[in-house]
């Protein structure tokens with residue numbers, strides 16, 4: 001489908017600029033950055049101006065082409081956008097399809113499992129995203145036996161303990177690539193190697209990883225990788241994606257399925273004849289406007305490049321950790337950069353109220369119980385914005401300004 005908007009790399013000479021400047025040159029494409037210190041890309045990435053144009057294009061297609069819009073691009077958008085995610089996760093064209101959200105993508109995959117008495121076990125960890133833990137817990141009703149490996153420090157989960165929990169009775173290993181609370185990066189390859197050795201399937205939730213750290217699905221030895229555009233891909237809600245290793249795809253028959261998984265959906269046959277490709281994991285009508293909204297963010301992240309994003313993120317998260325340490329704050333984020341994703345969590349007293357005060361100052365971040373105030377710089381953030389956030393935390397604490405925010409209900413972030 002032709003795009004009627006233009007995402008311009010920042011100037012013809014953009015790639016010759018020094019790396020920090022090259023990345024900052026993308027700032028202009030994100031209107032909110034002009035007025036807001038935006039440090040919340042772990043929750044909701046900033047919207048590119050081109051998303052507005054893209055959504056308008058969705059409307060125009062609907063208004064002018066009507067139902068023909070399906071055959072003129074809407075129907076294949078789940079795969080077209082999948083091909084824009086593919087380079088970000090080291091997948092090949094045709095291997096990624098879109099899903100409405102990360103929870104549902106997991107539910108589709110989980111629905112393909114039979115938890116037989118000889119292999120009933122699911123191994124996960126206590127720091128997995130709650131939504132996925134809820135799904136896993138429900139699978140007990142299908143005969144699953146669940147092992148939840150605890151965290152000893154509330155920041156990380158020991159890979160050795162996970163590996164020890166995986167045995168020949170394990171059907172499924174489900175973990176996050178980057179933990180949502182602490183940004184700890186799991187040693188996915190080591191855990192997947194153990195799973196593979198005993199014949200278990202590895203399903204990775206990469207929501208906090210894709211767009212923030214390099215991902216190479218074919219090298220990790222995993223079976224399934226799931227992510228979404230809402231956060232580090234600046235794509236808004238309703239656009240998640242699923243990669244299933246092509247070698248195992250046709251072995252699986254998800255119970256959660258639908259007409260889009262059928263070889264000939266428009267034959268409207270009463271019996272399901274499953275497709276052999278990535279569409280096999282689709283179900284009902286996709287969220288087309290969400291896919292339009294997500295496309296510009298994907299294009300920009302591909303232009304910026306994940307390696308450049310990661311290099312900057314390692315440096316900026318270190319800067320935050322150093323500033324926090326100088327101020328005497330405890331951080332619940334890994335100190336080792338090779339195990340740290342894009343977020344720094346600062347656990348100070350009255351963190352919830354301080355995060356709300358920051359928001360009132362147009363410094364956007366969030367707060368999670370057990371983690372603290374989470375600051376998540378992305379490629380478009382300047383160093384002085386990090387300095388400003390830490391200085392503001394100090395001032396809010398010193399003046400007691402946070403007290404004004406004690407009564408309000410927690411905002412959704």
Ligand SMILES: Cc1ncc(COP(=O)(O)O)c(C=O)c1O
Pocket residue numbers: 100101102103104129131176178179180205206207208228240
């Ligand atoms: C790691 C991780 N997994 C899953 C989710 C939930 O995703 P969804 O709402 O798309 O189901 C989140 C949301 O913050 C997350 O951070």
